[in-house]
Amino acid sequence: MTVDAKYWTEAKATGGGRNGVSGLVNGQLTITHASPKELGGSGLGHNPEELFATGYSACYLGAMRFAAQSEKLGTVPDSATVNAHVGIGPRSDGGFGLKVKLLVTMPGVDRAVAEKIAERGHFICPYSNATKGNIEVTTEIA
Numbered sequence: 001m002t003v004d005a006k007y008w009t010e011a012k013a014t015g016g017g018r019n020g021v022s023g024l025v026n027g028q029l030t031i032t033h034a035s036p037k038e039l040g041g042s043g044l045g046h047n048p049e050e051l052f053a054t055g056y057s058a059c060y061l062g063a064m065r066f067a068a069q070s071e072k073l074g075t076v077p078d079s080a081t082v083n084a085h086v087g088i089g090p091r092s093d094g095g096f097g098l099k100v101k102l103l104v105t106m107p108g109v110d111r112a113v114a115e116k117i118a119e120r121g122h123f124i125c126p127y128s129n130a131t132k133g134n135i136e137v138t139t140e141i142a
Helices: 048-070 111-124 126-131
Strands: 011-016 019-024 030-032 081-090 096-105 136-141
Touching: 048 081, 048 096, 048 111, 048 126, 111 126, 111 136
Parallel strands: 096 136
Antiparallel strands: 011 019, 019 030, 081 096
């Protein structure tokens, strides 16, 4: 599979990584990082898992909207939400790994239709494609 990238962005991390600063090279976003208390840090900053959850939830919601429209599956209401829960912890074979749980709400949409839209959203979403077979991702329709 090849990807014809139409957009690129660039970020740079400095300092201590999980306890440093990162941001977009264009200066439009700067983030102070701190490891969460659960991992021995101060918790007084943000961490890569928070950023991943933010990006995945936004991307997946957009992908579901695209799928619904392009495949004529119905309409994703403006009130629809995706909550991305991202967990980090030690892997059984060493190192650290991630787990993701996506909670999807589509008020007023028939459950079977919402499930189909969610399924097709995973096919379209680049985050879902990047994680497929690499980390556990579960999706729950509320």
